[in-house]
Amino acid sequence: MRREEMERARDILGVTQDWLGWVDSGWPDGDPKPPLPEGCFALVPLEEAAAPLVRLIRSFRPHVLTTYDENGGYPHPDHIKCHEISVFAYEAAADPELYPELGEPWQVSKLYYQGGFTRERLEKVGAAMVARGLENPYVDWLKDRGPRSDRGDRTTTRVECAEYFHVRDAALIAHATQIDPDGFWFAVPREVQTEAWPTEDFELVDSKVPTTLPQDDLFAGLR
Numbered sequence: 001m002r003r004e005e006m007e008r009a010r011d012i013l014g015v016t017q018d019w020l021g022w023v024d025s026g027w028p029d030g031d032p033k034p035p036l037p038e039g040c041f042a043l044v045p046l047e048e049a050a051a052p053l054v055r056l057i058r059s060f061r062p063h064v065l066t067t068y069d070e071n072g073g074y075p076h077p078d079h080i081k082c083h084e085i086s087v088f089a090y091e092a093a094a095d096p097e098l099y100p101e102l103g104e105p106w107q108v109s110k111l112y113y114q115g116g117f118t119r120e121r122l123e124k125v126g127a128a129m130v131a132r133g134l135e136n137p138y139v140d141w142l143k144d145r146g147p148r149s150d151r152g153d154r155t156t157t158r159v160e161c162a163e164y165f166h167v168r169d170a171a172l173i174a175h176a177t178q179i180d181p182d183g184f185w186f187a188v189p190r191e192v193q194t195e196a197w198p199t200e201d202f203e204l205v206d207s208k209v210p211t212t213l214p215q216d217d218l219f220a221g222l223r
Helices: 003-013 046-060 077-092 119-131 139-143 162-173 190-196
Strands: 064-067 110-114 157-160 199-207
Touching: 003 162, 046 077, 064 077, 077 110, 119 139, 119 190, 162 190
Parallel strands: 064 110
Antiparallel strands: 110 199, 157 199
């Protein structure tokens, strides 16, 4: 992933961004997979890798933290490492005995895992494609998707955001060296997605404020 592509995606989304400073681990390919490159993010010890995130949490003081689930969405080593340091930093940033040199402690109020593509979502969107006489791009993916790879029953929070799908797509396309605008991720027309599955889905993992489930807002209980 090129830095300028990430910066372009950031500008499209209208968000701020901080680089934590680690080296991309890459996607190991082969059977067996080759060893990860020395010094990459996935191999940095947990407490060392989490330190920049603890510093960022204490300076930015967010109320909500989102991250990958324990499988990284899919098992990319950097996604899994991101999950690990996020869960660790969620608690560590609030502990005055940990990293005292990194700023005043701050307790994030809620921790979510992003839901990703559940079987239910793939089936509904695929069926909507077939109903329009279009090819279902998820047939092979669903064949390989066993119960252990699905997390639909863990979904607690569905956020309506179809009106922003065009922004999401533009930010993804900004990663020109990694994303083909005519490829798999754009095989489903946006109007089909909007009708069949207009939400992004999350799992509430921990909350320091009273909440009720299900939710339609990551900031439920905080507003």
